[in-house]
Amino acid sequence: MRYAQGGGLTDAQRTARERVRLDAVARFEAGDRNQVIAATLRVSERSVEWWRRQWREGGAADVASKGSPGRPRLSDAQVARMERELERGPLAHGWADQWWTLARVKKLIGRLFHISYTVEGTWRLLKRYGWSWQQPARREIERDDDAVELWKKEVWPQVRAPRRPAMVGSSSRTRPASR
Structure with missing residues (x-):
């Protein structure tokens, strides 16, 4: 199940979902069928089947929720x-340029923390804490903006071929007036 940015279940909702799992365990022990349990607890039969398998293999403790897999693994201090x-920048950490x-x-x-993230997980972590994607503007180091503007105003009009004068019906976009 996916949630919007900053969404998810509240603590009260998580507790309620956990109570549903524990009710299912009590019904397993009572010998109820999966169909009946699913209808009573208003969950899918597939979930009940999954919980029953976990219960058979490891008892009630295995049916308990393991928590959200998407929770950040770094503490606030980390x-x-x-x-x-x-x-501090990439240079301080041994990279040759200033690009993170x-x-x-x-x-x-x-x-730093001996924790392995995927590249996508790293992006989610950074986004969660307010970091944004940025791409530096690519410009030549020697670029002189004033000289470029001067060239556009004075040289380019002389270099550019003069436009032919428009004649009636000369453009492929114009149609002759209907009479």
């Missing part, structure tokens, strides 16, 4: 440290 290190790429941030997290 995130604060990561942000400080990102602000997702692969580099992923590698930095691995070095």
Whole structure:
């Protein structure tokens, strides 16, 4: 199940969902069928089948929720440290230029905290804490904006071929007036 940015279940909703799982365990022990349990608890039969399998293999403890897999694995202190290190820049961490790429941030997290993220997971983590994607403007180092503007105003009009004068009916877009 996917939730909107910042969404998900509240603590009360998570507790209610956990209560449903525990009710299912009680019904397994009572010998109820999956169809009856699903209808009574208003869940899918597939969920009941899954819970029953977990219950058979490991008991009631295995049916309990393991929590959201999408929860951040870095603590707030670790995130604060990561942000400080990102602000120091890539040069401080041994890269030759000033570009933070997702692969580099992923590698930095691995070095600092010995936690492995995917590149996509790294992007989600950064986005969750307010970092945004940015692409630097590509410009030549020697670029002189004033000289470019001067060239556009003075040289380009002389270089550009003069336009032919428009004659009636000369354009393929115009149609002769209907009489």
